[in-house]
Amino acid sequence: MKTKGIKSLAFIAAAGLMTTSCDLLKDVDYAVTPDPLEMHGDSVRVKIDVTIPEKGINKKAYAEVTPMLGSHALETVTIVGEKATANGTVIPYKPGGKVVYEDVIAYSPDMEVSELKVTGTIYKKGKEKGEVEEMKIADATIITPYMVEKDFRVIIAADQFQRVTQEKQIAEINYLKGSPVVRSSEKRDQDIKEMEAFLAAAQTNPKIELKGVNIEAFASIEGEEDRNNTLSSDRAASAKKATMEVAAKRNVANEKAQEDGSYSTVGKGEDYKGFKKALIASEMDKGDKDRILRILEMQQTPAAREQAIRDLSTYLYLDKNIFPAQRRAEIVVNYELTGYSDEELKSLSKSNIDTLTVEEILFTATLTDDLNEKLRLYKEAERLYPEDYRTTNNVGAVLYMQNKLDEAKTHFKKANGIQENPVSKNNLAAIAGVNGERQKAKDLLGEAEGAGDEVNYNKGILDIQDGNYDDAISNFGGEATFNKALAQLVNKDESAAKSTIDESESAETAKGYYLKAIVGARQDKLDEIVSNLKNAFAEDASLKAKAAKDREFIKYLDNASFTTVVK
Numbered sequence: 001m002k003t004k005g006i007k008s009l010a011f012i013a014a015a016g017l018m019t020t021s022c023d024l025l026k027d028v029d030y031a032v033t034p035d036p037l038e039m040h041g042d043s044v045r046v047k048i049d050v051t052i053p054e055k056g057i058n059k060k061a062y063a064e065v066t067p068m069l070g071s072h073a074l075e076t077v078t079i080v081g082e083k084a085t086a087n088g089t090v091i092p093y094k095p096g097g098k099v100v101y102e103d104v105i106a107y108s109p110d111m112e113v114s115e116l117k118v119t120g121t122i123y124k125k126g127k128e129k130g131e132v133e134e135m136k137i138a139d140a141t142i143i144t145p146y147m148v149e150k151d152f153r154v155i156i157a158a159d160q161f162q163r164v165t166q167e168k169q170i171a172e173i174n175y176l177k178g179s180p181v182v183r184s185s186e187k188r189d190q191d192i193k194e195m196e197a198f199l200a201a202a203q204t205n206p207k208i209e210l211k212g213v214n215i216e217a218f219a220s221i222e223g224e225e226d227r228n229n230t231l232s233s234d235r236a237a238s239a240k241k242a243t244m245e246v247a248a249k250r251n252v253a254n255e256k257a258q259e260d261g262s263y264s265t266v267g268k269g270e271d272y273k274g275f276k277k278a279l280i281a282s283e284m285d286k287g288d289k290d291r292i293l294r295i296l297e298m299q300q301t302p303a304a305r306e307q308a309i310r311d312l313s314t315y316l317y318l319d320k321n322i323f324p325a326q327r328r329a330e331i332v333v334n335y336e337l338t339g340y341s342d343e344e345l346k347s348l349s350k351s352n353i354d355t356l357t358v359e360e361i362l363f364t365a366t367l368t369d370d371l372n373e374k375l376r377l378y379k380e381a382e383r384l385y386p387e388d389y390r391t392t393n394n395v396g397a398v399l400y401m402q403n404k405l406d407e408a409k410t411h412f413k414k415a416n417g418i419q420e421n422p423v424s425k426n427n428l429a430a431i432a433g434v435n436g437e438r439q440k441a442k443d444l445l446g447e448a449e450g451a452g453d454e455v456n457y458n459k460g461i462l463d464i465q466d467g468n469y470d471d472a473i474s475n476f477g478g479e480a481t482f483n484k485a486l487a488q489l490v491n492k493d494e495s496a497a498k499s500t501i502d503e504s505e506s507a508e509t510a511k512g513y514y515l516k517a518i519v520g521a522r523q524d525k526l527d528e529i530v531s532n533l534k535n536a537f538a539e540d541a542s543l544k545a546k547a548a549k550d551r552e553f554i555k556y557l558d559n560a561s562f563t564t565v566v567k
Contacts, residue, residue, distance in 0.1 A: 513532045
């Protein structure tokens with residue numbers, strides 16, 4: 001832009017002459033970038049390239065030029081003639097020169113519909129000679145980043161529910177010294193009876209699938225090693241036979257457990273590890289225990305170890321209290337248990353919820369989209385399992401979704417108090433973000449790393465608010481959302497913004513259409529502006545007032561097609 005002229009300031013009364021300041025500063029050009037001005041990160045950055053032509057400033061003059069954004073004065077810049085005495089940028093009389101002016105000012109709402117002007121004062125030899133004529137040099141202000149949706153996302157703590165679980169039924173057969181024979185008394189032990197009952201139930205229960213039977217047998221550590229190896233293998237075989245006999249009983253009739261191929265048997269030989277564990281847990285004097293363990297560790301061979309044990313004064317105690325438990329076969333029936341169906345879980349959650357585990361209740365809550373039903377389930381989980389932070393956190397998450405922010409915050413804080421966790425910290429960050437506590441939200445999100453994609457999404461919202469658009473786009477990831485499209489738009493990637501908004505759930509919403517109208521304006525496509533604004537206003541008529549003053553559309557304010565739509 002060119003200056004239009006300079007206001008005469010004063011008469012030089014003593015001489016009786018009028019001196020105009022037009023001769024002191026003239027034909028100044030102001031180029032503003034960007035025009036209109038833009039708000040980013042709650043601030044408006046102003047850059048003005050001030051060009052003074054050849055002979056544009058008197059050698060002995062200087063000018064103090066102040067840009068004004070609406071009623072807000074920016075920093076004053078001083079342009080100095082080559083022989084003037086003043087602090088500022090000196091411009092040669094010939095060939096003229098340029099001043100690059102930059103300043104940042106905090107945005108305020110009255111800047112939305114305003115102008116950037118320049119004004120100022122001209123001096124010569126230290127005396128005021130006139131005013132820089134006030135003139136508009138740019139429009140202001142585009143505030144598109146404020147369209148960001150503060151839809152901070154909370155996380156529902158995940159359940160660990162597994163419908164099909166790997167389970168075990170365990171029994172043990174004990175043997176006499178040196179014997180692989182299963183005594184009849186062993187078959188009447190409680191654990192064998194329980195295995196019998198289980199095998200009977202498994203045969204008719206469709207939710208139990210037998211996968212196999214593993215049998216490991218052992219010998220006590222006294223005795224000759226090779227013989228003990230053989231003895232443990234024989235015990236594994238006899239335990240297998242005994243188990244198959246149980247499975248073949250008329251009242252059991254478990255087909256899978258009667259199949260030879262269902263079994264894996266192994267003789268483990270001497271149970272040295274088991275001996276040490278049993279010895280440490282025994283009531284023997286600690287000094288004797290340490291002595292035995294030390295002697296055993298000094299022996300290099302099983303034969304030497306056996307002889308050392310027999311030479312101990314405590315051998316009889318070991319023979320009576322430790323060795324018998326080592327002479328055994330462990331029977332492990334492996335099976336898959338299928339839990340309740342979805343319908344069974346939903347029914348039980350209403351009729352007999354106290355019988356469900358915390359994982360089952362948390363999972364059941366995922367089976368409904370009804371927020372009130374979710375809330376009921378999570379509250380019941382909280383009642384039954386108050387020590388599990390997830391139950392309290394999830395109550396808070398539903399309350400947040402119901403816009404009950406104070407109650408939600410209370411539950412998130414309580415959950416994090418039960419157990420400090422990144423999920424609840426993300427959720428507290430969401431509360432802070434909605435409430436405009438941006439720094440607090442950032443701090444909490446920093447502690448919520450790894451909690452889920454919601455953390456990065458929430459960071460992306462804060463990035464837009466801070467004007468960090470590359471970071472915002474990165475944090476939003478691959479999901480097409482309104483906010484990601486907005487970040488791409490204000491980052492000057494209009495094509496990507498259009499593609500993202502069209503793929504998003506906001507494509508046919510009022511804000512989605514409005515954003516696409518802005519894309520059209522930036523791409524100078526009037527038909528795109530008009531059609532998208534029509535659609536936006538059909539969804540939300542209040543947007544007409546916004547569009548009528550939006551500096552994104554300033555080039556079209558006098559266009560008949562545009563004005564017809566917005567009026």
